Amino acid sequence: MAESTLNWKEAKSIYEFTVNDINGQPVSLEKYKGHVLIIVNVASKCGYTNNHYTELNELYDEYAETKGLKILAFPCNQFGGQEPGDANEICEFTKKRNVKFDLFEKVNVNGNDAHPLFKYLKQKQGGFLLDAIKWNFTKFIIDKNGQPVDRQGPNVSPKSLIKTLEKYW
Template sequence: MAEENKSVDPKNASSIFDFTVKNLDGEDVPLDKYRGKVCLVVNVASNCGLTKNNYKQLNELYAKHKDSGNFAILAFPCNQFAGQEPACETDLKEYVVKQKIEFDFFGKVNVNGKQAIPLYDYLKSKQGGMLGDFIKWNFTKFLCNKEGVPVKRYSPTTEPNQIEKDIVGLLEEKN
């Protein structure tokens, strides 16, 4: 599993742009590279019952809005929910190609517990869930504005096409 740069304390972060994560090749990716973009951050799993529909709709959303240059989807594979993402990074890279996933896919992470990456601790602290701050399942989605601040959290059963209006609203906001 990819380890995230732990130099940023989630309590002191002002946005997702303060964090660095690992890509599928284990290389550091400063999320600052997304500055000025509306970002949808999603924990994903390839063997979940929600996978097929979510990946299809995430791909459609990304294809529809990527040319604006102001939209990004950041997918974080996670195996914490019923072992539904057992693949290693090498297999995940092949999966991304095979499924024709165009949005950004990162290294495998934990989103809950002591091993949760700081990015997810930050997201959960800014947009808690109905029954607690923890992530309940695969495909929990966080929508962040162009300043990298989480503005809304969506449940795993909220389909990506149901949140398009919120994405468009943030894309249309003036800086």
């Protein structure tokens, strides 16, 4: 997990964070400056997997080139052990689904060892009743300035985010 000296509570935008890609290479989120993003925690063995991966792919195919949409997927095994694979297994899974959006290292999204990026996202876009992420495929929308502007749970299909995304393009 990419760590920095940044205190997530003091971050002014997501651009201050560095995360590791699925191959363990550090990626500064500053590279996404000027893009609308969907940041989502994913799992390969969840009831939401088929629909969400299909619709995230469709959104990416339709809007990556025309609107600059970027999708950042973070595998997470904290919900029912539904992402048990290692990086190679996750890559094989996403390759079979023709995933083109950006895939990152498996992280925890809740608890003391949650990745600082997810601590920041939850602080900026709290959840219903609790700020904790309750399941796989929680989606955060980030505007072109790196600000979290919306949060949607797993029961919200990715394609239904289009109207919200349009506000920020």
